Amino acid sequence: MEELYTLELIEKGKRVDKRRFDEFRKVEIKEGIIKKAEGSASVRIGETEVTAGVKLDFGKPFPDSPEEGMLIVNAEFTPLASPDFESGPPGEDAVELARIVDRGIRESNCIELEKLCIAPAEKVWSVFVDIHIINHQGNLLDASALASLVALLNTKIPKLEDDKILRGEFERNLPVVFKPINITVCKAGNSLLVDPSFEEEKILGAKLSVCVRDDDRVCALQKQGNKELSLEDIEKMIDVAIEKSKEIRSLIR
Amino acid sequence: MKTREKLIVDGKRLDGRLPEQLRTIEMKTGVVTRANGSALMKFGNTIAIASVHGPRALFPRHLQESETCLLRCRYNMAPFSVDERKSPGPDRRSVELSKVIRLALEPTLFLEDFPRATIDVYVEILQADGSTRVAGINAASLALADAGIPMRDLVAACSVGKISGTLVVDLTADEDNNSEADLAFAMLPSKKKITLLQMDGILTKEELNKLLKLAKDSCEKVYETQKKVLKEKYKRVE
Numbered sequence: 001m002e003e004l005y006t007l008e009l010i011e012k013g014k015r016v017d018k019r020r021f022d023e024f025r026k027v028e029i030k031e032g033i034i035k036k037a038e039g040s041a042s043v044r045i046g047e048t049e050v051t052a053g054v055k056l057d058f059g060k061p062f063p064d065s066p067e068e069g070m071l072i073v074n075a076e077f078t079p080l081a082s083p084d085f086e087s088g089p090p091g092e093d094a095v096e097l098a099r100i101v102d103r104g105i106r107e108s109n110c111i112e113l114e115k116l117c118i119a120p121a122e123k124v125w126s127v128f129v130d131i132h133i134i135n136h137q138g139n140l141l142d143a144s145a146l147a148s149l150v151a152l153l154n155t156k157i158p159k160l161e162d163d164k165i166l167r168g169e170f171e172r173n174l175p176v177v178f179k180p181i182n183i184t185v186c187k188a189g190n191s192l193l194v195d196p197s198f199e200e201e202k203i204l205g206a207k208l209s210v211c212v213r214d215d216d217r218v219c220a221l222q223k224q225g226n227k228e229l230s231l232e233d234i235e236k237m238i239d240v241a242i243e244k245s246k247e248i249r250s251l252i253r
Numbered sequence: 254m255k256t257r258e259k260l261i262v263d264g265k266r267l268d269g270r271l272p273e274q275l276r277t278i279e280m281k282t283g284v285v286t287r288a289n290g291s292a293l294m295k296f297g298n299t300i301a302i303a304s305v306h307g308p309r310a311l312f313p314r315h316l317q318e319s320e321t322c323l324l325r326c327r328y329n330m331a332p333f334s335v336d337e338r339k340s341p342g343p344d345r346r347s348v349e350l351s352k353v354i355r356l357a358l359e360p361t362l363f364l365e366d367f368p369r370a371t372i373d374v375y376v377e378i379l380q381a382d383g384s385t386r387v388a389g390i391n392a393a394s395l396a397l398a399d400a401g402i403p404m405r406d407l408v409a410a411c412s413v414g415k416i417s418g419t420l421v422v423d424l425t426a427d428e429d430n431n432s433e434a435d436l437a438f439a440m441l442p443s444k445k446k447i448t449l450l451q452m453d454g455i456l457t458k459e460e461l462n463k464l465l466k467l468a469k470d471s472c473e474k475v476y477e478t479q480k481k482v483l484k485e486k487y488k489r490v491e
Contacts, residue, residue, distance in 0.1 A: 092352045222451050
């Protein structure tokens with residue numbers, strides 16, 4: 001019933017929560033909420049809530065990039081967040097979400113990984129971004145990407161003493177030079193809408209996630225859902241995402 | 254961004270191809286006789302083989318959907334398919350690729366025609382030299398047709414990208430690893446509808462739009478070969 005109503009409204013150009021098609025729910029960002037983490041953030045988009053924490057640790061660099069730090073993104077769809085989530089190893093959706101967030105951060109070159117070398121080919125900083133879903137009311141991806149970015153922006157690199165990490169004492173900020181913003185655009189009939197709610201996500205089968213950097217360049221794309229898109233749809237969706245990314249980016253301090 | 258090598262010299266790529274040229278395509282159906290349908294697809298050195306089992310009864314029964322058929326896909330790379338041995342079993346990459354391949358194929362099928370059943374599509378990459386997921390989709394789409402499963406259209410797929418500042422099609426592993434951007438693309442060629450789109454790298458909007466058109470044109474070429482191979486299969490019946 002709820003799905004049918006949502007669909008009927010969309011066909012009339014309306015949404016259940018009275019938003020415009022190009023309007024996000026209220027976005028709230030809290031920083032540094034986890035004192036034990038080197039960086040953290042909590043993002044709410046409407047009722048959807050995601051917490052991201054950044055931990056830094058030593059890592060051995062990859063042979064093909066001996067002087068670059070490493071980035072590892074992981075997502076937990078904790079069973080508390082939705083009756084559809086189950087405990088156990090990350091499922092397909094969690095893996096996909098983490099990999100899309102990873103791509104946005106990595107491909108935008110927003111972290112200067114070359115500044116995270118401790119000893120070439122031996123020891124570098126590994127940046128672990130862990131995403132925890134707290135409440136699932138739709139658009140987890142945009143919320144997760146935003147929480148991860150804000151967490152990285154307030155991440156501090158710990159001090160070292162005799163090759164040991166001094167937790168709680170910091171030497172500098174993590175070098176983050178861009179703010180890539182992920183915007184998921186859904187096709188709804190002949191129109192496009194952003195920030196789908198949980199109910200809208202269920203009925204809209206054609207989505208495109210677009211990650212946009214500060215210079216309006218696109219750094220990652222992922223088509224999602226089981227419905228197809230035309231080339232024209234995709235071009236329009238990218239335009240919408242580029243425009244919307246500016247607004248979301250302006251919410252970050 | 255890793256762009257250490259010059260990948261284009263005098264307008265040609267390291268393997269001698271022009272920017273918009275696909276590698277040699279090879280396709281063959283019926284390579285796994287115990288499966289309901291199967292196909293092999295090669296983009297140059299990349300070899301993908303796909304088999305389709307089903308529609309068949311789905312067990313355990315609690316997984317059955319009363320109004321539709323389940324489509325399940327598994328993308329897997331053989332340990333010997335790459336330079337450094339890949340440890341067997343699913344990793345995060347193959348979990349994601351299995352999902353996007355499934356979503357790339359789903360729009361072409363009439364799943365509601367086979368309630369409670371499953372169609373299983375298995376994609377094995379025997380040799381990986383870039384563009385493996387799109388080779389897998391091409392093979393899978395042929396295998397579905399080979400199995401005689403009703404389809405709205407075939408699914409044709411290819412990769413495109415930007416290397417050494419030039420927009421190119423069908424990236425090799427070497428080109429992919431050193432690319433400024435790469436994009437995987439699949440579409441239903443006669444309906445001109447896109448069912449797979451993944452990109453990573455840095456592109457302007459204009460470059461992106463050009464790449465999408467390039468991908469569409471290349472998929473049409475792949476589609477021609479797919480049709481030819483399928484017709485070949487039924488030639489003997491004449």
